[in-house]
Amino acid sequence: MGRIIWKRSALLWLLALAIMAGFQWWRGARVDGLLFTLAVALVLVDLVKGSPVEPFIRRRILPRGVIVACAAIVGVILTVTPRNGWLDLVGVLIAGAGVMFLAWSPQPTRDVRPDAAVHRSSTIWALLAISLCVWEALALVISATSPLAATYALQAFPTVSVLLDPLLRSGVGQVFFVGCWLLTGLGLLRLWSRP
């Protein structure tokens, strides 16, 4: 085992995941807390021991058509079946496992932009993402600790979930958000730039 290199970006991601895990535990979402705790553990094991699953999934490449077909099947499952049902769980698990396995091996970077532009972009995006998380956390903390009745407090200090839930209950909204989620997953696989 070689020397561990603790890069700043890796530590920041570790911190972000740990904060998310702690926040989920605090708000009483135990399964969500467990998921983020597992992500923290996965990153830690990866940093300390090297990738424990790498030998099994290295260079796992599927044809683009197969990936799109799988995504379409998951999309149908998530939109046609009742929301929050066990089939939705199956669809989300298949999508997550698929993206995690296919995205595990490093993709060759295109390196088409100057380093300064990439650094500037990542810094600003990180600041905006943190701002969104802090604003959401503020809404949740205020509504959870408010003396107002819980339902009223959530409407007075709405989280993103509270705002999006009515949209997700409609068929059109569900199709839109499932589509966005799956396209983002395919984007993480950099499907369109694959050979």
Next chain:
Amino acid sequence: MTRIIMIGGYLVIVTAMLVLELYARRKPDDVAPLSDMLADAMASRTIRIGLISAWWWFGWHFFFSQTM
């Protein structure tokens, strides 16, 4: 009133993200577009795990678990 302020905060942040991406697409050598920045970031396995975990959790949270 607090509801409007909270929603306004979300809209300001989302608008800033859209403006940033539009600017980046006009001047990609000044600020890299999101796709190029992510392509660079995803070279790190730690960041891949972090991004995929966050992405997957959105699906879990909004499509399966009870959000309310």
